Amino acid sequence: MVFLVLSSFFYAFNNLLWKRLLSKFDLWLIIGFRCLLTSCIGLAIIFLFYPTIFSALTYAVSIKIIVASIFGAFGLISMILALKEGSLTQLGVFNLLIVFLVSLYLFFFENIFLKNYAVASICIIVGFTLYIFQIKKIEGVKKKISFRNIILFTMMSFFFAASSLMHWYNLKQEFPAILSVTVQELVVFFVVLIIFNFKTSLSFHQIYPQIQKIVKPVVFMAIIIFSAIWTGFLGLQYTNPLISSLISLITPILTIIFGVLFFKDQWNSITLLSLFLISTGVYLINLEYL
Secondary structure (H helix, E strand, O other), X not given: OHHHHHHHHHHHHXXXXXXXXXXXXXXXXXXXXXXXXXXXXXXXXXXXXXXXHHHHOOHHHHHHHHHHHHHHHHHHHHHHHHHHHOOHHHHHHHXXXXXHHHHHHHHHHOOOOHHHHHHHHHHHHHHHHHHHHHHHHHHOOOOOOOHHHHHHHHHHHHHHHHHHHHHHHHHOOOOOHHHHHHHHHHHHHHHHHHHHHHHOOXXXXXXXXXXXXXXXXXXXXXXXXXXXXXXXXXXXXXXXXXXXXXXXXXXXHHHHHHXXXXXXXXXXXXXXXXXXXXHHXXXXXXXOOO
């Protein structure tokens, strides 16, 4: 539980760094460079602290981890493409769809009943719904969602739900979470590298100066996002995908709070009420694990 909450904090802080950096540099360049750095961090940790992990891997487990990572990479790409024309309100609605898909699967195939977390789930979902309502007001002009964006957001929801469930099954094999984290980041890196190769018209001489400018912030971002993913996987290993997806809903609200604290962004009482309700839900879930 503590790992999942820490993960939400790290993700929220990363979102702020991401928002500031995206306005100045190429999207795919930042993602690719960040994934390269996080992959290197993961490989360094594996070679230093888990040197025998690869020899203990079976072919079947390796394939499962790679497939789960591919689903995660496709979920990320779908989300990024959808957000180009979509809004945070729309993303919030489809984040709730992820919770629904995961809970539906666990109910039918793992006999994990939502009633055990009924009050906690209601608090978290109501709090997150208030967040969506607030974001809708902040966005001002209503953005119509296109059929293309519905498809992309739906794909994102299915990919993220499938990735979370598959990673959960893999982590139950008792392999260190660092392995799943590293493979996930390597897969995202190679997928983004392919996309960047097809989309960019920049030459190496044009890319290199941009990399020089983003080195420091992206290195910092890579450390933060690596911590977010690692603690998220550790939390998933010791709980289940339903709790993981519910607690992840706290991230966008924390992003708003951090924006107020560090960048003087605007907020209102709904933000605090949303955070209070979700925090109450997280606390109630935590009681199940004491």
